[in-house]
Amino acid sequence: MNRNSNCFHKPMTDFGPAPYVTNIDRAAQQNTKYRTALWTGPNLQLTLMNIPVGGEVGLELHPDHDQFLRIESGNGTVIMGPSENRLNYQRPVAEGYAVFVPAGTWHNIINTGNCPLLISTVYAPPHHPRGTVQATKAIADMYK
Numbered sequence: 001m002n003r004n005s006n007c008f009h010k011p012m013t014d015f016g017p018a019p020y021v022t023n024i025d026r027a028a029q030q031n032t033k034y035r036t037a038l039w040t041g042p043n044l045q046l047t048l049m050n051i052p053v054g055g056e057v058g059l060e061l062h063p064d065h066d067q068f069l070r071i072e073s074g075n076g077t078v079i080m081g082p083s084e085n086r087l088n089y090q091r092p093v094a095e096g097y098a099v100f101v102p103a104g105t106w107h108n109i110i111n112t113g114n115c116p117l118l119i120s121t122v123y124a125p126p127h128h129p130r131g132t133v134q135a136t137k138a139i140a141d142m143y144k
Contacts, residue, residue: 012030012133014040014130014131016045022038024072027048028048028073029073033048033050034135035134036049036132037130041126042125043124044122044123044124045124045126045127048118048119049117049121050116050117052116053113053116055111056111057109058141060107061106062101062104065123065124065127066100067100067122067123068099069098069119071094071095073116074116075094077091078108079107079110080106080107084106
């Protein structure tokens with residue numbers, strides 16, 4: 001079926017904790033917000049991110065959350081380390097790459113490509129309030 005088919009355009013909303021099936025690639029392509037919580041349950045959460053050219057997720061730490069990120073589209077660089085000043089793990093990432101961030105690890109993803117970097121990310125346990133939608137990183141930073 002055509003990737004741009006109107007049959008698959010659904011409003012972006014948090015479908016959890018009900019059972020839910022989606023084409024994650026298509027959902028990521030449709031997400032125009034910096035962060036959208038697509039599914040939140042009691043033990044994990046899936047969010048979609050759209051990082052503009054030259055933008056970044058931002059250096060962060062989740063002390064009690066493991067995180068899985070999948071690059072759905074675009075190119076970037078992942079940096080991680082045990083402290084803000086020791087980001088000694090750096091890798092390029094592109095479409096189809098998976099990133100595993102253990103709880104307590106500082107991390108950032110920087111868009112190094114020439115198109116938006118689209119990411120799906122799973123937090124376990126959930127990290128953001130159910131239904132979170134943040135249009136820009138600046139808005140998201142107000143809630144840190």
